[in-house]
Amino acid sequence: MGVPSRPVRRTDPERRFDLRATALFFLLLAIILCGMAFLVRTAAGAAERHPLWAGSLAVMGVAAAQLCRSRWRRFSTARYVRRAAEALEEAAETASDSLDAQGLVPDAAQTTAGPLVQGQEDTAIDLGSPADYTELDPDGFEHAIAELCARDHCREVEVVGGAGDLGADVIAVTPDGRRLVIQCKRYGDDHKVGSQDMQRFGGTCFTVHEADIAVLVTTSDFTAPALEYAQQCGIVCLDGQDLHAWRDGAMPCPWERAGIDP
Template sequence: MAARRRRRRLKKRARRQVQGWGAVAAVVAAVWVAEHWSLVWPVLVAVLAAAVVGGVGWALLRAHRQALGQDRAWRAQEEAQARELSMAEVDALSWQEFERYVADLCRRDGCTKIVVSGKSGDLGADVVGYLADGRKLVVQVKKYAPHRSVGSQDMQKFVGTARLEHGADVALFVTTCRSFTRDALGLALRQDIVALHRDLLGSWVKGAHLETLIPLNGSGSGTRRRPSA
């Protein structure tokens, strides 16, 4: 107990000493400032002005960033609405008409020898042709309601036939619904399938080139290049 009381006394004494020296330092600083006020006040004014300018600059920068963010959000919303408007006519197509429409988009972007199956039992090859650089393109087309998702079963069927049955260099899965399930998209990425959901299809319909869409969702770029016949 005596040792503990001794430690407490020493701590109190140390605190008093620190406080005393702090007070002395404050007095010395105040005296020095008073004696050299003509030198100190310009520095204080400069520091204050810099703080004000910095604060105003930071506020302006933050407002600028917020304005840019709002502008990007507005543009994204406008683009999404434009895609939906362009998709309205697509939604009105039958599944056979949709296959022919996808084939027309491929032709528009320079694909050659485009063939449309137009029937069931095509082993996942609804549209077949060649890209401008000679790679063979095989397209699976699924016209689903926008709220649906493409499941892993649909993707598994396409994965199993696109290259083994049809020798695809680029395997493209196109759908009118908004998304692929996580399992379906994971399978597409692992198997090098281009998964083109509604938003990307809307961009394609609006004029985006197929070659720019291929890397966006599943690479699907293939490794072989075949000369065009």
């Protein structure tokens, strides 16, 4: 009669309990804990003996941590911005290729060449008729004045008129390197530029916009008090007749009139 034997359960060698490995683990853990306790105790003792030195180290540690954190944030932000720019560039190229394939992109030969003015929109400006300036809207009038500045060899011509412009509609650099600030007033014949308009421009053209030459040009005329104030402040005034003469080359440019009675 045989004796029934209990089946022996096989043990996974990887999961077998190893007394030596466990002992080594707890020994290393104890060494680490003792080392940390020793460092904490040493730091506390040093702080008691040299509180100023310890405080300085603590501040430097916090500052270093904040610096590393801010640099990491900037790095992450720059990485996201770079990815977004790459995505936008890829989308723009795709859209351009699509428009080109459909024949919607005009050829360079079909574009109209003209003076380069920063901020200029696709607005056709005919400077051949004296009535054109009064027929333009305020934005078109500003661009027309910028066109005249560019025609007469001004550099860095920029149209900046709009909400919050603080009186500056056109900014440029004259051929001799002076900063030119122009305010444009497209008024009707019965609406003259008054002293209040001139005073508002005079209060910002030199102090805020740092103009070397300040010019106020209008399609109408100026009142006597406005001309008197402009003369006192050194602002060059161009009325409708002067504007047409400037356009036709019958008078010097406004920046060449600086110092002449307005």
